[in-house]
Amino acid sequence: MSAPITNPELELVDEAPGRPVVESAVLGTVLFCVVEAMLFAGLVSAHTIVRSNAVEWPPPGQPRLPIESTLLNTAALLLSAPVLFYAGRVFRRNRRDALRPLALAIGLGAFFVAFQGYEWLGLLREGLTLTSSQHGSFFYLMIGMHAAHAVAALVALVWAWQRLFDLRLTPGAFGGAAVFWYFVVAVWPVLYWRVYL
Amino acid sequence: MAESIEHPGHAGGHDAPHDHEMSFWSKYIFSTDHKVIAMQYLFTGMAMGLIGGFFAYAFRMQLAFPGMEVPGWGMVSPADYNSLVTNHGTIMIFWVAMPVLIAAFGNFLIPLMIGCDDMVFPKINRLSFQIFFVSAIVLLSSFFVPGGAFGGAWTAYPPLSANPNYSLTPMGSSIWVVAVALEFIAFLLGGINFITTAMNARAPGMKLYDIPIVVWMIVVASILFMASVGPLIAGAIMLFMDQNIGTHFFDPAYGGDPILWQHLFWFFGHPEVYVVLLPAMGITAEIITVFARKKLFAYRTVLYTTFGTGVLSFTVWAHHQFIAGIDPRMAHVFTITTLLISIPIAEMCFVYVATLYGGSITFSTPMLWALAFIFEFLIGGVTGIFLGASGSDIYFHDTYFVLAHFHYTFFPIAIIGTFAGVTFWYPKMFGKMMNDTLGKLHFWGTVIPFNLIFIPLFVLGAAGQHRRIYNYEHFPELSAPWMQDLRQVATIALVVMLGMQLVFFYNFFASMFRGKAAGKNPWKSNTLEWTADSPPPHGNWPEGLPNVYRGPYEYSHPDRDDDYWPQNVPS
Amino acid sequence: MSRAALAIAFALALLVPGAAEACSVCFSTTEENRWAFIGTTVFMSVLPLGILFGIGTWLRSKVLEMERHHEAARLPTPPAP
Numbered sequence: 001m002s003a004p005i006t007n008p009e010l011e012l013v014d015e016a017p018g019r020p021v022v023e024s025a026v027l028g029t030v031l032f033c034v035v036e037a038m039l040f041a042g043l044v045s046a047h048t049i050v051r052s053n054a055v056e057w058p059p060p061g062q063p064r065l066p067i068e069s070t071l072l073n074t075a076a077l078l079l080s081a082p083v084l085f086y087a088g089r090v091f092r093r094n095r096r097d098a099l100r101p102l103a104l105a106i107g108l109g110a111f112f113v114a115f116q117g118y119e120w121l122g123l124l125r126e127g128l129t130l131t132s133s134q135h136g137s138f139f140y141l142m143i144g145m146h147a148a149h150a151v152a153a154l155v156a157l158v159w160a161w162q163r164l165f166d167l168r169l170t171p172g173a174f175g176g177a178a179v180f181w182y183f184v185v186a187v188w189p190v191l192y193w194r195v196y197l
Numbered sequence: 198m199a200e201s202i203e204h205p206g207h208a209g210g211h212d213a214p215h216d217h218e219m220s221f222w223s224k225y226i227f228s229t230d231h232k233v234i235a236m237q238y239l240f241t242g243m244a245m246g247l248i249g250g251f252f253a254y255a256f257r258m259q260l261a262f263p264g265m266e267v268p269g270w271g272m273v274s275p276a277d278y279n280s281l282v283t284n285h286g287t288i289m290i291f292w293v294a295m296p297v298l299i300a301a302f303g304n305f306l307i308p309l310m311i312g313c314d315d316m317v318f319p320k321i322n323r324l325s326f327q328i329f330f331v332s333a334i335v336l337l338s339s340f341f342v343p344g345g346a347f348g349g350a351w352t353a354y355p356p357l358s359a360n361p362n363y364s365l366t367p368m369g370s371s372i373w374v375v376a377v378a379l380e381f382i383a384f385l386l387g388g389i390n391f392i393t394t395a396m397n398a399r400a401p402g403m404k405l406y407d408i409p410i411v412v413w414m415i416v417v418a419s420i421l422f423m424a425s426v427g428p429l430i431a432g433a434i435m436l437f438m439d440q441n442i443g444t445h446f447f448d449p450a451y452g453g454d455p456i457l458w459q460h461l462f463w464f465f466g467h468p469e470v471y472v473v474l475l476p477a478m479g480i481t482a483e484i485i486t487v488f489a490r491k492k493l494f495a496y497r498t499v500l501y502t503t504f505g506t507g508v509l510s511f512t513v514w515a516h517h518q519f520i521a522g523i524d525p526r527m528a529h530v531f532t533i534t535t536l537l538i539s540i541p542i543a544e545m546c547f548v549y550v551a552t553l554y555g556g557s558i559t560f561s562t563p564m565l566w567a568l569a570f571i572f573e574f575l576i577g578g579v580t581g582i583f584l585g586a587s588g589s590d591i592y593f594h595d596t597y598f599v600l601a602h603f604h605y606t607f608f609p610i611a612i613i614g615t616f617a618g619v620t621f622w623y624p625k626m627f628g629k630m631m632n633d634t635l636g637k638l639h640f641w642g643t644v645i646p647f648n649l650i651f652i653p654l655f656v657l658g659a660a661g662q663h664r665r666i667y668n669y670e671h672f673p674e675l676s677a678p679w680m681q682d683l684r685q686v687a688t689i690a691l692v693v694m695l696g697m698q699l700v701f702f703y704n705f706f707a708s709m710f711r712g713k714a715a716g717k718n719p720w721k722s723n724t725l726e727w728t729a730d731s732p733p734p735h736g737n738w739p740e741g742l743p744n745v746y747r748g749p750y751e752y753s754h755p756d757r758d759d760d761y762w763p764q765n766v767p768s
Numbered sequence: 769m770s771r772a773a774l775a776i777a778f779a780l781a782l783l784v785p786g787a788a789e790a791c792s793v794c795f796s797t798t799e800e801n802r803w804a805f806i807g808t809t810v811f812m813s814v815l816p817l818g819i820l821f822g823i824g825t826w827l828r829s830k831v832l833e834m835e836r837h838h839e840a841a842r843l844p845t846p847p848a849p
Contacts, residue, residue: 020396020397020398021397021827021831022830024317024393027392027396027827028318028321028393030823031388031389031393031423032385034424034816034820034823035385035423035427037427037815038428038815038816038819039427039428039430039431041812042427042430042431042432042461042464042812043431045811046432046435046461048807049454049805049808050454050457051804052800052803053798053801053804054452131442131444131445133452134446134452137444137445137446138446141435141444404835420820424816424819424820425816428812460805460808460812508817511813524806526783527809529782533779533782
């Protein structure tokens with residue numbers, strides 16, 4: 001309870017001010033996720049409005065999105081959240097034991113991103129590009145935005161795994177990375193519903 | 198903040214590892230100290246304010262004396278006029294009001310007022326300023342690219358902003374979008390810091406209701422910013438893609454929707470008004486209690502109205518689209534919510550007046566600014582009622598009435614509120630007192646011309662003068678002699694007001710060297726920042742952080758000899 | 769009927785101004801697009817408030833819990849006046 005002086009560059013004479021209400025890294029990430037949630041809300045709303053303007057959706061001549069195979073992908077992503085949650089619980093009891101479930105969560109996330117990229121290649125071949133139609137523009141914008149977040153969150157998780165391997169991972173840092181991944185998982189079903197279906 | 202720190206530490210990337218004396222660079226440029234970052238924001242904001250003011254001078258001269266060679270600028274071409282107007286608005290809101298009110302005062306006040314040594318994420322704080330500084334450079338660089346700076350107004354409505362064939366600024370409009378997006382990222386990082394710090398680093402004993410109002414308001418403003426900026430970032434990305442990649446999100450010819458941008462923009466743009474208003478309101482609250490020597494009337498009411506303002510501010514944005522095309526069912530709802538939001542703001546004004554009532558008031562310079570803020574902002578708020586009602590807005594839309602209205606809100610916020618805060622906390626920032634006579638001269642020299650600028654514009658707007666017109670001589674019904682006279686009155690008042698700022702800058706810099714030493718607590722104030730040295734050293738309270746025993750507004754307590762009761766004094 | 773109910777009924781009645789549909793600036797051609805605007809407007813209004821309300825409630829409970837358990841221990845008792 002004495003550690004969290006806010007600026008590590010300082011050495012103060014006195015004791016630390018007090019216990020944080022929530023771990024600062026977790027609270028900071030939660031606030032960041034608020035911004036990101038509103039970012040996706042803006043994209044989803046924009047997509048809804050442009051889609052309602054269209055005479056036909058998806059526009060004629062544009063390929064169908066791979067609804068079924070993405071369902072598999074979705075399942076992998078959704079599964080990673082409880083695995084990560086389990087890793088967090090293990091982490092609190094015995095740090096070292098969390099390495100394996102954390103790696104599994106990272107693996108599931110990596111599968112999601114990789115499979116997504118594979119699907120994109122197929123769609124590009126079939127003629128769905130960023131500028132081919134509003135459908136393509138929104139697809140690559142929204143799904144690409146989500147993919148960028150997923151990659152960033154994966155980097156954070158891999159970093160956490162590395163720190164955990166060195167036994168230097170703090171609960172706050174783990175919580176922050178986990179919150180960001182939960183956010184990535186939570187946004188996906190909304191995007192799947194709005195963009196794919 | 199000299200000689201106080203012996204150990205620069207190993208965390209800062211730019212610290213010389215073996216050097217115990219911090220170099221100029223690590224102390225003032227790459228510092229993680231919240232006070233240094235606050236000063237960086239303040240000075241950058243001031244510099245941008247000078248640029249924005251100069252732009253206003255150039256285009257106002259063109260309006261008052263069309264075709265004149267403007268001293269300092271030259272001939273103002275129509276393209277110049279557009280980019281000057283656009284960048285005046287952009288700079289004043291995003292590069293003056295935001296950095297000074299939120300970032301400078303937030304950085305300076307939050308750790309000092311809640312009694313901790315620094316922000317929770319000091320390096321993110323430094324990164325925030327660095328991104329902000331880069332964004333300012335990026336914006337200004339757009340004046341030097343082929344085609345010139347963006348001229349599609351600070352709201353950047355497509356298709357004008359999306360298509361270079363319309364805007365004729367192929368690079369300028371993209372640079373504008375990039376600069377604004379960078380600026381948002383900077384404040385996003387700052388906002389995370391403010392909220393987390395206020396939550397987690399409060400001094401022992403400081404409960405939620407012991408936090409000074411200005412800290413609460415900056416925190417609520419940061420929350421509003423964070424929750425509203427996302428859609429505009431999304432919109433900015435879409436606009437950038439429209440400009441550069443060839444998508445057609447906002448192009449109706451390809452199934453896009455230009456109104457969509459207006460919604461995305463104003464979803465952020467209207468809460469933004471409250472983002473900058475709340476810190477100014479909080480600064481006013483602090484000053485009024487100190488110089489009325491009275492407890493703030495109804496602390497919790499102020500707090501709850503602040504939250505109420507925040508809640509309502511998310512439900513008013515579409516009143517900017519009453520003319521652009523909006524479903525009448527929505528127009529009704531937004532009229533009602535827009536009129537409702539005047540209630541919490543009015544309540545704050547009443548609370549401040551009630552605080553003043555029966556106090557022993559000292560008319561010092563900060564107090565004059567604070568009182569002027571309430572008075573002038575009230576005019577801005579009341580004229581907003583006409584614009585919030587969708588019926589009358591159809592007439593007033595895009596006239597100078599709108600322009601005068603929002604200048605009567607933003608000028609009190611960004612200029613009067615800032616001067617109130619700067620003159621009030623100057624002793625703490627620099628350890629010296631400002632000259633009071635020069636301060637009062639500057640006050641009257643700013644506030645009187647300000648009214649002389651914008652009252653004529655209210656009249657002109659009500660007479661139907663439309664905004665964003667380069668030369669009114671081309672419109673016979675708008676170039677009657679009395680109208681041109683009013684334009685010249687406004688422009689001359691602007692020149693006088695800008696000239697009076699020289700008094701401020703002289704006072705500001707001369708007092709740093711020749712001002713009277715301030716001591717720890719020159720205003721006999723209660724809040725924690727006045728218990729630190731002036732200026733506070735690195736770490737704020739090297740002898741140990743303060744404890745808190747009571748709320749921040751215990752003035753003129755009947756049981757005490759002193760008429761103030763600092764938060765850190767046990768009894 | 770109470771006054772509050774009357775006020776609510778009045779406010780609800782304002783939501784159906786059929787006659788105003790003749791306005792010159794009503795832009796949208798399809799009813800679907802109009803409802804998309806209304807729906808997303810409601811969504812965008814409610815979402816940030818919901819998120820902030822949730823986070824605010826969570827933080828408030830944390831703060832209250834902390835103040836109950838730790839405040840007494842954290843703050844040195846003031847000497848008797």
